[in-house]
Amino acid sequence: MVKEFKEFIAGGNLIELAVAFVMGGLLAGIVESLVSNVLMPIVGILFGKPSFDEALILTLNDSQIRFGAFLTVAVAALLTALGVFLFIVKPYNRFKKNKPADAPPSEADLLTEIRDLLARR
Numbered sequence: 834m835v836k837e838f839k840e841f842i843a844g845g846n847l848i849e850l851a852v853a854f855v856m857g858g859l860l861a862g863i864v865e866s867l868v869s870n871v872l873m874p875i876v877g878i879l880f881g882k883p884s885f886d887e888a889l890i891l892t893l894n895d896s897q898i899r900f901g902a903f904l905t906v907a908v909a910a911l912l913t914a915l916g917v918f919l920f921i922v923k924p925y926n927r928f929k930k931n932k933p934a935d936a937p938p939s940e941a942d943l944l945t946e947i948r949d950l951l952a953r954r
Contacts, residue, residue, distance in 0.1 A: 864916045872912040 841847065877883030885908075889901030938946075 860921065864913055864920070867916045867920070868909055868912045872916065873909065876908060876912075 873883040882888065885901035885904045886899070887901060889899070889904060891898040891900065
């Protein structure tokens with residue numbers, strides 16, 4: 834059991850997952866900063882305020898329905914999706930498209946694979 838656990842910890846999947854988690858956190862911080870510091874102020878230029886939190890409030894019987902706060906979160910979510918698309922997805926797709934295709938396996942590789950398949954029968 835200890836040997837299996839060591840293999841699990843040292844395995845590539847766990848390390849790759851940990852790296853992906855850390856990188857995801859970093860990218861989330863970058864996108865959050867883009868939305869908060871660049872895109873939402875542009876919303877402020879267009880609509881007078883970068884936040885609708887206090888703009889749209891309906892009060893009924895001492896209860897506040899805060900449509901503006903919901904609208905702010907919805908706009909921030911859309912701008913976050915736009916930021917991810919423009920700064921992560923588009924460049925990645927461009928990189929992937931320009932990456933040279935993998936070379937086909939050599940004749941020796943194919944023959945070795947056929948031999949191994951026949952040996953397993």
